[in-house]
Amino acid sequence: MTGQTKDYDDIPGTFVFDADRSREGYHLNQFCISLRLGKNRDAFAADESGYLDRYPMTPEQKQAVLDRDWNGLLKLGGNIYYTSKLAANDGITFQDLAAMMTGVSREEYRDMMLHGGRPIDGNRYKSEWGDD
C-alpha cells in the first residue's frame, strides 16, 4: 500500500476497497469475476494454473487463488464481491465464506448472526483489538 495515512486505517478487521487496493487487485478481481460464466468455470476447473496465466496477476495473487487463502486474497487487493465468485465456484455460500474469513466454524458463525450479529461495541477501533 502507499504510505498515505487514511482516516479509515484504524477500523479493525476491515479492508476498505479504495483506489489503491483496486489498482493492486485489478487483474485478480477480473479473474474472479470471469468465473461468473459457466464456460470460464469449466476452463478453470480443467487447468487452474493454466487459466490463471491468462491474467497478469502477481505470483502471490496466483498462489492465494490456488490455496483458496480467502483473507490473503483480500490483503492482495481482492474485493469480497469478486472473491466470493471464486468461493461460489467452489460451492461455498457467502455465509460459509464469512465463517472462514473470521476463523470460526459455520455453526458458530450462523449462531452469532442468529443472535444479532457481531456487536459494534469493542469492534470500532484497532486499539480495541490489541493488534491487527
Place this chain on the structure above:
Amino acid sequence: MARITAGVGCSHVPAIGVAMDTGITDQPYWQPVFEGFKKSREWMKEQKPDVIFLVYNDHCTAFDASCIPTFALGCAAEFKPADEGWGPRPVPVVKNHQKLASHIAQSVILDEFDLTIMNEMEVDHGLTVPLSVMFDQHGPEDEWPALVIPLAVNVVQYPAPTGNRCYQLGKAIRRAIDSYDEDLNVVIFGTGGMSHQLQYKRAGLINAEWDQRFLDMMASDPDAARQIDHVEYLRETGSEGIEMVMWLVMRGALDEEVTEVHRHYHVPASNTAVGHIILENRT
C-alpha cells in the same frame, strides 16, 4: 404531470431472492423477514405506481472493475436479469419508461449531475430483490406491475458518492420528474443496507441501534442523515453498510416532511440486517 408520491427504503440481500426463488419463505429462519413485507405488498397494490425509480448498486455484474461509473442511469427499453454465477433469477424482464428516463437524464445533467447513460445493461439481485419483496413472486413469463427506471450507484469501490451528493441528486431527480408532462404516479426506491460487513475478520458486524437511528432520520431528520460521513458508515455499520447512501437519493426526492406508513427491521438475513421503510409525501 408526473409526481413522486412515496419513497421506499429496502435491503437487497441476495439470499432473500434465493429464499423466494426456492420457495422457503415459510421456514422459521425466513418467516420473520417476509412477515414485515406483507403490509408493503398490500400498500403497493393500493399505491399502483406507474413507474418505480429504483436506486441500487450493481455487484460487478454490469460493471466489473474495468468501468466504475459513480451514477449510471438505465435508459434502455428493457433490462434482462443477469446471470450472477448460478443462472439468472427466474423473474420478469424489467421494462423501462424510456421517455421519462431520457427526460430525467437530460434534466439532471443540465442540473449539473454528470450521469453515465446506459443504453444496454443487465440487472442483478440489487435491483430485482427489492422488486420481488415489494411485488411478491413474479415468474419469468410475468410482467412486473410497474415500469422501472434503474439508477446504479457505485458503492463497491471506495469512495461511494457522499450521502449529501446522493441527497442533492434526489432533489434534481424530483425536479426532473415534476417537470415531465405525463400523468404518472412515481415511487422511488432506495435500496441496500442496512448494517453489514461481508469481509475479513470483522465480517458479521451488525449495529441495530445505529440502523434504527438511521430509519428515524429517514422519517424525520433527513438533514442529519445526509451529513453522515463515510468513515462513520464504515466504522459503525460495516464496510458494506455504506450502501445506505443510496437511501439518501430516495429521501432527497421526497418532501422535507413525510408520513411514515410502515417500518420493518430484522436481523439476520444471511450476513445482513434487513431494514425497510415506506414514506409518503403529504403534498
